[in-house]
Amino acid sequence: MFVQDLRNDFYRQLVGKRILIVVNYDIDAICASRILQALFKYDHMLYTVVPIMGVTGLKRAYEEHQGDVKYVVLVNCGGCVDIVELLQPADEVTFFICDSHRPLDVCNIYSDRQVCILGDASLEENIPAFETIFYDSEGEDEDEDESSDPEQQHDDSGAGESDQEDQAPRSRKLSRLERHEQRILKQRARRQWESERDRIMFEYTQFSYYGRSAALMVFELAWKLSKDNMDLLWWAIVGITEQLLLGKIESGAYTLELEEIQSHVSRLTNKTNDQNTMSASKITFENDLHLVLYRHWPVTESMRYSRYSSCQLKLWTLRGEKRLHELLLEMGLPLVHARQTYGAMDLVLRKEFFSMVERLAEKYDIADIVYGTFTLSYGYRSRYAAADYVYALLAIMESVKKHKTPEDCFLEASDALSRQHKQLLSAGIDQAKLLHAAVFRQVQSSLEARQVHSAGSFFYYVLQEEHAFFSYPYALGLLARFLLRGHVATSRARQAPDLPLIASCPLNASEGMCLLVGIVPVREDSPRNFFGKAFEQAAQKSGVALLQDFFEPAVVQLRQSDLTRFLDSLTVLLA
Amino acid sequence: MDPSIIEFIGEKCMISIIPNFSNEPLHLIYGPVGPFRAGFPVFVPLWMATHLRKQQKCRIVPPEWMDMDILEEIKEEEKRSKFFTKMPCEHYMVVAQLVMSTAPDDVPRCEELRTVIKDIFDIRESKLRTSIDAFIKGEGTYAKLDNLTLLEIHSVRPILPYSLDHIARYQRTATASQRDTSMLSASMAGSSSGPNSNSLFSQ
Numbered sequence: 001m002f003v004q005d006l007r008n009d010f011y012r013q014l015v016g017k018r019i020l021i022v023v024n025y026d027i028d029a030i031c032a033s034r035i036l037q038a039l040f041k042y043d044h045m046l047y048t049v050v051p052i053m054g055v056t057g058l059k060r061a062y063e064e065h066q067g068d069v070k071y072v073v074l075v076n077c078g079g080c081v082d083i084v085e086l087l088q089p090a091d092e093v094t095f096f097i098c099d100s101h102r103p104l105d106v107c108n109i110y111s112d113r114q115v116c117i118l119g120d121a122s123l124e125e126n127i128p129a130f131e132t133i134f135y136d137s138e139g140e141d142e143d144e145d146e147s148s149d150p151e152q153q154h155d156d157s158g159a160g161e162s163d164q165e166d167q168a169p170r171s172r173k174l175s176r177l178e179r180h181e182q183r184i185l186k187q188r189a190r191r192q193w194e195s196e197r198d199r200i201m202f203e204y205t206q207f208s209y210y211g212r213s214a215a216l217m218v219f220e221l222a223w224k225l226s227k228d229n230m231d232l233l234w235w236a237i238v239g240i241t242e243q244l245l246l247g248k249i250e251s252g253a254y255t256l257e258l259e260e261i262q263s264h265v266s267r268l269t270n271k272t273n274d275q276n277t278m279s280a281s282k283i284t285f286e287n288d289l290h291l292v293l294y295r296h297w298p299v300t301e302s303m304r305y306s307r308y309s310s311c312q313l314k315l316w317t318l319r320g321e322k323r324l325h326e327l328l329l330e331m332g333l334p335l336v337h338a339r340q341t342y343g344a345m346d347l348v349l350r351k352e353f354f355s356m357v358e359r360l361a362e363k364y365d366i367a368d369i370v371y372g373t374f375t376l377s378y379g380y381r382s383r384y385a386a387a388d389y390v391y392a393l394l395a396i397m398e399s400v401k402k403h404k405t406p407e408d409c410f411l412e413a414s415d416a417l418s419r420q421h422k423q424l425l426s427a428g429i430d431q432a433k434l435l436h437a438a439v440f441r442q443v444q445s446s447l448e449a450r451q452v453h454s455a456g457s458f459f460y461y462v463l464q465e466e467h468a469f470f471s472y473p474y475a476l477g478l479l480a481r482f483l484l485r486g487h488v489a490t491s492r493a494r495q496a497p498d499l500p501l502i503a504s505c506p507l508n509a510s511e512g513m514c515l516l517v518g519i520v521p522v523r524e525d526s527p528r529n530f531f532g533k534a535f536e537q538a539a540q541k542s543g544v545a546l547l548q549d550f551f552e553p554a555v556v557q558l559r560q561s562d563l564t565r566f567l568d569s570l571t572v573l574l575a
Numbered sequence: 576m577d578p579s580i581i582e583f584i585g586e587k588c589m590i591s592i593i594p595n596f597s598n599e600p601l602h603l604i605y606g607p608v609g610p611f612r613a614g615f616p617v618f619v620p621l622w623m624a625t626h627l628r629k630q631q632k633c634r635i636v637p638p639e640w641m642d643m644d645i646l647e648e649i650k651e652e653e654k655r656s657k658f659f660t661k662m663p664c665e666h667y668m669v670v671a672q673l674v675m676s677t678a679p680d681d682v683p684r685c686e687e688l689r690t691v692i693k694d695i696f697d698i699r700e701s702k703l704r705t706s707i708d709a710f711i712k713g714e715g716t717y718a719k720l721d722n723l724t725l726l727e728i729h730s731v732r733p734i735l736p737y738s739l740d741h742i743a744r745y746q747r748t749a750t751a752s753q754r755d756t757s758m759l760s761a762s763m764a765g766s767s768s769g770p771n772s773n774s775l776f777s778q
Contacts, residue, residue: 042631043630226631280680
């Protein structure tokens, strides 16, 4: 059931109890869990935070930690699977789900008391009505029993009860006929109802998309409790920026949320008496550029490694480089300065950089490079855009090594959010730079070698060996998006912008598993992804063992040897 | 005494807060505190004020002496006078430190206040050191200093009596050895001494 009044129905229930928080492995969830932890710390509540990666992780975490816990909060996980059936919890355990994945599982929506979904029911789309999915089958069973009894008695005719039978055979016969007819009618109606239900469910679960950011929802809870401050607001901003940058929500939805966030920002900035303390964090709203980490890099590199500018200007070709130089020339930015780190550029140039890019954006076809976002500044040196935080956290999260487990990465990313651990954030930014440079190089070599193949209704791209960066879902997603855009920009096919892309990369050579990611076509504005269902059906048809473990349905794992068979069946399916 | 112990003692100072909750009076060992009414100021000990502030349950009202003009005046007075001036609060350093670290937003002009209070502390500290220096060099037997706060006293407390002790010991051994040499030289002058004493005092 949906819980709208977060303060009374959610928070007040949890005060003073022992809580288990299960967090999914993505940035929005990390931000939401940090805000939640801060709230719990204010009230001295006992809690355990468990990071998980997929459905099996969720099961294992619940089994390990379920002793004594009556309240479980699931952050960005578990909304799309039937929790009660999956985890088989005891009756008193209550689950609170704060998930931005959609569509939500209907069993969770219509559960009576065990599963509570935080959010507004009216904002959700297309939830099937209760009657259309759950059949009240009690009346049916009674008729079945009655109709089978006379048959049984009729079969026992030789047992000496023939008097009773003889007395009312006619009425029973008639009614038996009637009952037979009625039964047939009912069965037909039932079958019709079932097919209708299947159709509704298919439509409902066909596309997977994202709803409101979890971090923003938890921040609103903090606001209603009057325990919000700049740090929590910044974490909420990072959460929703992640949704925009990783292509989970459309820019329209993002712009709508911006207004609300701006009101929070102005309220919190004016709450402090003193505007001049340098150590306090200040959040400012401004129009910024879609250039990756441009405050921490030379301008040329930032332009080259950002997906949007790179693909519009085709910066992996020589001609593209020339256009870049032209652009810089018109901006009045000397090449010497453009090649140095942004912070080392001349002050005048730095101040004019944004306005000049804005002015020339139309001419060089990079009009969408400007978007509204927030910047955090504290102290004398630190000034970070929300996007910087997102990329840094992404790089930290995917920096799994031999001695560094995913849990360590999760905790490190969680620590990097706080202002005390600035060196973690800087390390993350350096990692992110490496990641983006690697993505660009990979895209460049793939496009030149024409490794993006068309399979009729979609493109596919297969990496042959495991890569330090791309064996992880988010990095592979970044690469795939860049690649698709780049391919569309260079290809002359008319329908290139309408075709989606499937990218695959081996996970580890020993087990022979590989990771598969599906990306929506370039021309589609909305990020509704049908790959979840498509992968499932293709796997069924071709008999391939697919591991749809992640909570993002468009990311799956399968065996390297099954890859070609799977792609073939997918081609047939989508043709 | 450790500075942390002095902080503990300093946390007993009363300070005014504005809570955002309502509660019955709390009966603590040294007296009742409260009642708490949301939006109305109430006096509580500093330790309770910081505790509540960390839980975002109240807003701290800075004490009256934490004001730029008053502190600037005190600083000027301190610079001019040879003696120590009376501080507005016995534990001004502890209170200032705690209030400004837990609730910098509640204090207007926080950074400037921090600088001024640190300046006052430095001036007093240097005055203390010069006076101790003069005391030791002047070989006085007793000194009297007014208006020193607990923290300042304890910044010199470990070392001052210890060093005076050492000085006294050296002085004692110096006078003792002086007496010995004068006695021995007197005895040497009159008689022919054994080879032992010759070798010792031949230089």
